Amino acid sequence: MHFDLNEEQLQVEEMVRSLARKSFVPKAAAIDEESRYPEENMRQLAELGLLGMLFPSAYGGSETGAVAYGIALREVASGCASTAVGMAVTNMVGETIFRFGNEEQRRKFLPGLASGSLGAGAFALTEPGAGSDAGGMKTSAAEDGDHYVLSGTKSFITNGTYAGVTIVMAVTQKEPRKIGAFLVEQGTPGFTVGKAERKMGLKGSNTVSLAFDECRIPKRNLLGGIGDGLRAAFSALDGGRIGIASQAIGIGQAALDAAVAYAKERKQFGQPIAEFQAIQWMLADAATELEAAQLLVYRAACLKDQGKPFTREAPMAKVFATEAGNRACHKAVQILGGYGYVREYPVERYLRDVRVTTIYEGTSEVQRIVISRNLLR
Ligand SMILES: Cc1cc2nc3c(=O)[nH]c(=O)nc-3n(C[C@H](O)[C@H](O)[C@H](O)COP(=O)(O)OP(=O)(O)OC[C@H]3O[C@@H](n4cnc5c(N)ncnc54)[C@H](O)[C@@H]3O)c2cc1C
Numbered sequence: 001m002h003f004d005l006n007e008e009q010l011q012v013e014e015m016v017r018s019l020a021r022k023s024f025v026p027k028a029a030a031i032d033e034e035s036r037y038p039e040e041n042m043r044q045l046a047e048l049g050l051l052g053m054l055f056p057s058a059y060g061g062s063e064t065g066a067v068a069y070g071i072a073l074r075e076v077a078s079g080c081a082s083t084a085v086g087m088a089v090t091n092m093v094g095e096t097i098f099r100f101g102n103e104e105q106r107r108k109f110l111p112g113l114a115s116g117s118l119g120a121g122a123f124a125l126t127e128p129g130a131g132s133d134a135g136g137m138k139t140s141a142a143e144d145g146d147h148y149v150l151s152g153t154k155s156f157i158t159n160g161t162y163a164g165v166t167i168v169m170a171v172t173q174k175e176p177r178k179i180g181a182f183l184v185e186q187g188t189p190g191f192t193v194g195k196a197e198r199k200m201g202l203k204g205s206n207t208v209s210l211a212f213d214e215c216r217i218p219k220r221n222l223l224g225g226i227g228d229g230l231r232a233a234f235s236a237l238d239g240g241r242i243g244i245a246s247q248a249i250g251i252g253q254a255a256l257d258a259a260v261a262y263a264k265e266r267k268q269f270g271q272p273i274a275e276f277q278a279i280q281w282m283l284a285d286a287a288t289e290l291e292a293a294q295l296l297v298y299r300a301a302c303l304k305d306q307g308k309p310f311t312r313e314a315p316m317a318k319v320f321a322t323e324a325g326n327r328a329c330h331k332a333v334q335i336l337g338g339y340g341y342v343r344e345y346p347v348e349r350y351l352r353d354v355r356v357t358t359i360y361e362g363t364s365e366v367q368r369i370v371i372s373r374n375l376l377r
Contacts, residue, residue: 066301081205101224169233193210200352245296273335293317
């Protein structure tokens with residue numbers, strides 16, 4: 001066992017950290033304030049090969065693997081969490097098309113996702129009546145000649161407005177129930193994108209509903225077989241958990257760094273507040289939990305890179321890292337006192353941004369269900 005990153009992973013860490021500090025940090029507050037999609041950040045990520053990290057160069061990707069991907073996402077999130085979620089979903093969509101798509105689909109969509117020329121990727125599983133119980137979805141796909149006709153609504157879809165391709169899960173057969181995954185291209189007649197949600201945090205990320213009204217999708221855009229939709233979705237979410245865990249660590253680390261700097265500067269009772277043990281213990285707890293979270297993420301990502309099962313380790317990493325990230329941001333606000341609660345300092349934004357990480361791509365409760373199923377089966 002060794003704890004060292006390899007040369008390539010170290011290079012990714014250095015490159016993305018520098019990009020995030022120079023380009024993303026200075027704009028993150030304005031992006032939040034204006035609820036503006038960070039298109040220019042996404043372009044920079046594409047230029048550096050960071051939107052196709054999970055598929056090979058033959059399709060325009062950089063195939064750096066899950067460990068490097070987690071590192072990159074953490075660094076982006078520490079600079080701008082809204083950019084990180086756009087990056088996470090685009091990478092997840094690329095990986096899913098690579099894993100489940102045929103040669104024609106890979107060639108058609110992957111180079112444009114990696115280069116950004118196609119726009120972002122989106123992944124549409126959730127519906128107004130089907131969140132944690134994704135299998136209970138109502139969106140249907142009826143066969144009609146050489147097309148499928150999609151009808152229904154998806155909700156909370158990240159990147160929806162800016163996506164060149166959206167993977168949409170829909171019921172292809174009622175009895176026995178089958179769910180398929182479809183590659184829906186922007187501009188397809190019958191496909192409309194709703195208004196952006198007004199959110200608590202991640203205000204720069206784009207979250208919309210999608211409506212399908214007799215939307216005709218050519219059969220060549222079916223991803224895998226007619227019953228492969230949930231398998232593709234759950235496989236995507238398995239890897240996605242490593243990404244969201246990393247996002248939470250990045251936000252938590254940014255909050256911890258801000259709290260350390262502030263604690264050394266701020267004086268009360270004639271001394272820096274860093275000299276109070278109460279403050280020191282909050283910093284120590286946050287640092288320890290984020291470190292433990294990182295180790296869980298590395299473990300899950302290493303297993304994934306080795307082609308070994310990681311369905312137990314990924315939800316453990318996600319539940320622990322996202323809750324640790326939340327606790328770190330809470331503590332940072334506490335350490336900054338009243339200044340933690342106002343927009344002059346970034347920690348209130350970190351707290352708003354990190355909040356959703358225990359909710360999307362499977363809530364903490366769902367992660368615990370997956371972990372306990374593994375224990376009890
Ligand atoms: C900003 C944002 C971006 C998102 N992006 C996407 C996206 O790109 N694509 C996409 O498909 N979805 C996306 N989602 C949706 C997200 O994945 C869902 O919100 C999430 O899966 C939870 O579903 P729900 O909101 O319907 O909550 P519900 O499933 O209704 O859950 C409500 C509460 O009940 C709990 N609960 C539910 N079932 C159980 C159970 N069996 N046991 C114990 N507790 C349970 C939950 O943990 C939660 O606390 C996004 C959501 C947000 C907020």
